[in-house]
Amino acid sequence: MTLTAPAAAHEAAHARELTRAELLRTEVPGPESRRLHAERLEHVPQGVSWALPVYIESGSGAILTDVDGNRFVDLGSGIGVTTVGHADPAVVAAASAQLAKLTHTLYTVTPYRGYAELAAKLAERTPGDHAKKTMFVNSGAEAVENAVKIARKHTGRRAVAVLDHAFHGRTMLTMAMNHKAAPYGTGFGPFAGDVHRVPNSYPYRDGLDGAEAAARTIAYLERRIGVGELAAVIAEPIQGEGGFIVPAEGYLPALQRWASANGVVFVADEIQSGLARTGRWFASEHFGLVPDLVLTAKGIAGGLPLAGVTGRAEIMDAALPGGLGGT
Template structure:
């Protein structure tokens, strides 16, 4: 799946030909400060001209290995030719209609692929949205509609987004929550993530602590338990063996919708299609975004048909939900992920 040109450029990085930032990047950064709010941070003050695979080339000719992948987005490369082809072809046909107004086939094909591959041996349905935070919030909406309950259980050191509800669900105070409250904290309850290094708890002890929190607040109050199979914002936290499976069992015993947030860890990034597969766990609802669109904004909630279909007609949607150009990008990503060599190479790396 990799061109000879791409292979060559991968060997030719990093290459630094100017100071960092270079003169052109420095000039553009000065323009940025005059035009854009200071609220946007930046990790590296360089401006990118083009990309090839995992190599970014800035406007001054410096070449960088892209270890950030656009925050876990460009998992098939920052300019994969198949993504570019499908996106360009769709843009020439139509850029938008809104799926809730007039339908298009690519929306169905993305949903079918996710229904077939998301863990869980049951009938599934999918809803497409635009961003990861949107997927998280809609999962909460769906779980509330299905259960008739208000609250959400999340874990220590979790990250679920920057919208008002997902900031409440996110554990990291700075920079995500600082000064933006009050949050809907009365509906969000936090329990241990079982991180052995920080909590000192083994798997059984951590699960007992989670159950204590559920019991303390009343199991009948919780609509959803939302967990990341691998956390990425409070450190890269891999759960102890058996912890995710134990959480799933706890949720189902208490009638809580078990939501697996694969937005950052999923779609091949761990050597499996979904990170939850390492623990043999399936969510009642599974969330995807980031790598799903290879840089185009698209997200999804995929889950049990009875839960997904509990929402009334018109209760889900969004102007840009499952935009046709983003759907084509996702279908190109699926072509890459369905090549057996792709995950084999990820696992090797």
């Protein structure tokens, strides 16, 4: 990815700063971070956990500066959100210009310019050259839930299949779709029904090639669920929860071919793997995969809350007017 001139100058200035600045000015965590952490423990529930009790004041590029003046390389990127870096000049300029004009109106009541423009860009970037449409929501979990709604409406079927080791979110429906029960689902049940987990391709562990792994998954889909009941198969092209799992070559295309032949909507959850995080715009491209629906979030808006469902126009149009949306 080539940096724009302002972004390149931003990165170069930032690199020069690092060579002369002292990275750590206090112990870690410092006194102000400790004070803020005590405040957090008093006012924020423990379920909103923390990895490091260091409180951030600002960010520039890949570097975070905490409230005590200590600097850190941000290897987390907000869990794959700030992929173009913190305070990127182009992102700041675009957000500032929009805030000066309009902060919010409901697109389904009084629409505005940017929605359809971004939908057109996603139609261009997502895999496949078929006609596509996009709806936008606030978070990745919302995108997953809307994909399920759309697939069920389009097919008239109820069941949803997800892969072992999947992570799709923390809402009521997506909790039922996750592989891990703890901590994401512990004590939060009962969970949504008609969600079925099936084996994925995990060549490091199972030793199966793509065709063999696909045959195993398809056998589960046909015998444990039944094609006539299955609305959608939802897969992360590269899984990222508890390790990164890359499927065997040929696995995902074989699964997609089976889904297409049986009227099942194939959904690629690219919320974590998309937007150039794997070296291409979408991880699906590494496998020659053209999903029916593609889900985006995290890196799509440089840290601002935005997510989307992009898919085949005839599938996206299944919902009646008013059936999709949100503030």
